[in-house]
Amino acid sequence: xxxxxxxxxxxxxxxxxxxxxxxxxxxxxxxxxxxxxxxxxxxxxxxxxxxxxxxxxxxxxxxxxxxxxxxxxxxxxxxxxxx
Numbered sequence: 001x002x003x004x005x006x007x008x009x010x011x012x013x014x015x016x017x018x019x020x021x022x023x024x025x026x027x028x029x030x031x032x033x034x035x036x037x038x039x040x041x042x043x044x045x046x047x048x049x050x051x052x053x054x055x056x057x058x059x060x061x062x063x064x065x066x067x068x069x070x071x072x073x074x075x076x077x078x079x080x081x082x083x
Contacts, residue, residue: 001026003033004071011051011074014043024066031062033072050077 005020012018022036030053038045053060055072066072 001028001066001068003028003066003069005033005037006071006073008073008075010076011044011047014047015041026068028066029062030060030064030066030072033066034062037074044074047076051075052077 001024003022003024005022007015007018007020020037020041022033022040024032024036034048034051034053038048044051052075053072054075055066055070060072
């Protein structure tokens, strides 16, 4: 199954494109997607442990299954705020 991944701006700069398509086996999880991205896109590997995956307006958990032809966003957590 194909999963389309939209990359947050800093991640897109690392790989040189704003979107990727990843081919995964049926029944793959968010964790499988992250592992594949880290393997296939070495520039992303260091950021993958802190990256957030979102789909359908929600943050996805590592064990969440990916529906076929899903589009997800790979985001970086925001830091800062009022003290």
